[in-house]
Amino acid sequence: MIIVLRSDVSGTEEAPLVSFLSGRGIVFSRMLMEGCVVYVCTSCPGEDVCQMIRGFSIVEKLIPVDRKPLLCESEGSSFEYAGIVLGRDLCVIAGPCAVQEDQDLDALALKAASAGARMFRAGAFKPRTSPYAFQGLGRQALERIAAAGKRSGLPTVCEIPSESYLDSFRDIDILQVGAHNMQNFELLKALGRCGKPVLLKRGAGSTVDELMYACEYIFSGGNERVILCERGIRTFETVSRNTLDVSAIAALRARTGLPVFADPSHAAGERRLVSALSLAAVAAGADGLMIETSDRAEKALSDSAQAIDHETLAGIIRKASAIREIL
Numbered sequence: 575m576i577i578v579l580r581s582d583v584s585g586t587e588e589a590p591l592v593s594f595l596s597g598r599g600i601v602f603s604r605m606l607m608e609g610c611v612v613y614v615c616t617s618c619p620g621e622d623v624c625q626m627i628r629g630f631s632i633v634e635k636l637i638p639v640d641r642k643p644l645l646c647e648s649e650g651s652s653f654e655y656a657g658i659v660l661g662r663d664l665c666v667i668a669g670p671c672a673v674q675e676d677q678d679l680d681a682l683a684l685k686a687a688s689a690g691a692r693m694f695r696a697g698a699f700k701p702r703t704s705p706y707a708f709q710g711l712g713r714q715a716l717e718r719i720a721a722a723g724k725r726s727g728l729p730t731v732c733e734i735p736s737e738s739y740l741d742s743f744r745d746i747d748i749l750q751v752g753a754h755n756m757q758n759f760e761l762l763k764a765l766g767r768c769g770k771p772v773l774l775k776r777g778a779g780s781t782v783d784e785l786m787y788a789c790e791y792i793f794s795g796g797n798e799r800v801i802l803c804e805r806g807i808r809t810f811e812t813v814s815r816n817t818l819d820v821s822a823i824a825a826l827r828a829r830t831g832l833p834v835f836a837d838p839s840h841a842a843g844e845r846r847l848v849s850a851l852s853l854a855a856v857a858a859g860a861d862g863l864m865i866e867t868s869d870r871a872e873k874a875l876s877d878s879a880q881a882i883d884h885e886t887l888a889g890i891i892r893k894a895s896a897i898r899e900i901l
């Protein structure tokens with residue numbers, strides 16, 4: 575780690591920082607670099623100590639050097655689930671944004687399966703911006719999702735809102751952490767001990783590093799079956815709901831052997847963009863896609879504008895498989 579001091583700092587102002595560093599056994603060489611004093615440290619202390627160093631008013635910034643890789647970077651790898659090797663076989667997860675009363679969920683799962691999807695998704699507890707918007711059917715939806723998964727032969731994926739629901743999710747195969755919950759650390763810790771694979775979505779305002787640290791919470795609890803999912807980030811651009819960060823897909827691919835997925839639906843926000851974003855994600859190295867589908871999108875109580883039909887889904891899966899083949 576390199577500590578860069580502010581350019582206007584005088585020698586006497588350095589004393590408290592020097593004694594803080596030596597008090598913690600941090601060995602460093604003091605050098606002058608482009609007019610600034612820098613301390614080149616022989617080790618990188620933990621984040622809590624770095625935070626304290628940043629708190630010294632004479633410190634301009636810290637530059638990490640040769641960071642020790644996280645467990646999820648060094649140990650993360652593809653894994654098999656229900657006959658699918660996640661991280662190797664292209665895997666599309668499809669299904670409606672949310673379970674609704676007026677919906678034949680079994681039929682939706684069967685249609686997703688015939689279109690080539692390998693897993694079925696549907697929401698039970700919906701994280702909505704407005705408390706007055708449809709919040710999902712809650713626990714009763716979980717039974718219907720599990721039943722639809724069984725009838726179609728597809729493993730199920732559903733977003734878990736907090737660790738207190740773990741028991742209710744016992745019949746759901748893969749637990750999803752939603753973008754709004756990516757840094758819900760108590761949930762991440764509980765998922766580290768839950769024994770089920772986790773699909774971890776990137777927060778719309780989170781960096782790739784923060785996503786990796788969130789993943790590390792799950793890993794450090796002993797659960798190494800994590801799927802990372804880029805789902806669009808908030809930028810100044812308003813042409814789409816979020817901006818699909820294709821560079822993040824390539825960067826995650828380079829940093830970890832874990833399966834990397836993309837959710838083009840929440841990135842796009844409108845159905846006509848979903849196909850192009852899906853193919854771009856796979857071309858950038860995504861191992862799978864999570865896509866919202868519906869056979870009556872106009873009746874959907876959440877995210878109706880981005881739901882695609884099953885014919886479009888089949889077309890995306892055909893083309894995405896061809897791209898994957900080339901790679």
Ligand code: PEP
Binds near residue numbers: 753805840
């Ligand atoms: C979802 O997948 O239904 C969802 C709410 O997505 P996100 O957490 O990415 O907004």
Ligand code: MN
Binds near residue numbers: 866
């Ligand atoms: Mn949705």
